[in-house]
Amino acid sequence: MSLPVKARSPNSPATWLASAMGMALLAWLLYKVFNWAVWHAVFQPDAAACQALAHQGACWGVIQEKARPILLGHYPYESQWRPVAVLVSYASIGVLAYLAGWQRVASRAGLAVAMVTLLIGSIVMRGGVLGLSTVPFDAWGGLPLTLWLFAFSLLASLPLAVGLALARRSKRAWVSLPATVLIEVVRGVPLVTLLFMAAFMLPMLLPQDRPVALIWRAAFALTLFSAAYLAEVVRSGLQTIPSEQSEAAAVLGLTWWQTQWRVVLPQAMRAVLPTLVGHAIGLLKDSSLVMVIGLHELTGGLSLSLGGDPIWRPFYLEAYLFVGLIYLLMCLGLSRAGRALELRWAKGLH
């Protein structure tokens, strides 16, 4: 893609100069990065060798040394095979879904499978059944917690968002007004304030004798946040459906609920698919914010494992790059999946 301006010939002196400058910049950057990340780097978890580097080279050993607490938080050591098993099975389900083709997965059946998978994963993490020891929710952490928060809040916010969007479009003010106010207030404040609300305010409103674990309260805040944004996405999709559709449905004798469920919503969701994928990616990234209320998901797990360690603390950057790469791969995977689904639907193969 380029400017909608009459194309200059690609060989014009200006283009040539720009390319040459870019090439020089790229060469310099690559040289610097190679020097630091490969040439002078230490790849073994050897603290003395790393310290001797004085930041002239990367210390990749920190990842081997700290991978466990970063990826799993402070989940009890002897039970760590459980989150690992959950991660492996989620990854294989993702691969299977990819092989089966996303158009078959992104259906109501696919959603149901996702919910069952999430439930089974949560039970394995939590334990208390089948002879598995019970692991308190507060001990969950690392990548499994990131994925759990993401999957739970996305799945829970979907129906909530559809409800809010339908309510906001209602002609009855007592239905549309509360929905509008809720959506606009949640969208108008930063996620951090909602998380603080979940951390400080919710415990006062909930019964004191049975405290709710922090990860559930964080998941509640994320769900509310996601639902408000998603409601606007769904609403914009609803607006693309011409009224003839619901009129035709009415002629066929469908009730209002049937019309929405079988005629309007499937088309609306399809229309907003790219935005929906973008929202999911945003939510995955935003789940890192639960760190500020003291949860040790992937980002928090990193601070947990390096923050109090005087030996490995100087090599935070390498660990940040490692975690950043994990997020990058997950987000790019999501966006790739979304694009594949979009292409199939565009071709009418559904």
Added chain:
Amino acid sequence: MLDFLSQPAGFDIGETGLLIYDASQPLWRALLVGLGNTLRVSLPALLLASLIGLLVALGRTSQSNLWRRLSTFFVDTVRNIPVLLQLLMWYFLLVEWLPESNQALQLLPGIWLSKGGLAFPWPVNDPVSSEWAWSWPAQDTFNVLGGAAVTPEYLSLALTLSIYTGAFLAEVIRGGIEAVPASLMEAAETLGATRLQQIRLVLLPQAWRTIVPAATNQYLNLIKNSSLAVAVGYPDLVSVSNTSINQTGRAVECLLVMMAIYLSLSLTTAALMNWFNARHALRGQA
């Protein structure tokens, strides 16, 4: 219910910007300092983000293959890593990799960078002659003295917000430019308009219309993302409210005040955008 706001705050704030504040002042002054700090980091970041966005959008629409690839790589990387992680990364880089403040790095004449922060010239009022003059920072035995300075917390937050929002703005600007049909530019060319005239009179007025609403959303996101300050200890509105909650125990009230302030910031911006839209939207059909 809100009378606790006029009680003494009882805690100090690390940096107060241009406002004067100490622990004996009422709580609402502390919150005001927090709001001031939020704006003090957001507004320069807005400008820098727009600049980055424009440059990267130019790169993405460049004729040169290499620049297009480089800027696409930048956008894809920055947009797919959580902003909190980027913030922590920059903060760590600044406090770990920069030289100590007794041997600060001189970037430009009068601009010093070190673990102590960024020092730059600032006008001060001489108490004797009561005239305004520039104070230039200079390296001293232990510190950089004179001028004004911003902390590493401020720097990392401003930098992260600019880069992160800049990457999103680049896509907004590119989308706006590409939404203008090429045929319009060709028509202008046929009418004898120069290339500069084509851009100024045909491309920009129409691209503007698509860009402004989407860019406003990104600006709002930037202001809301500045609340991540709490993770690096920059005393923005959220950090100060958080301290107030711990000091007074009035969680509900403090949270409501904080949310009300953010909400009014958002609503004001949205109102401004609507006003702009009403003035610049298409009137009638072509």
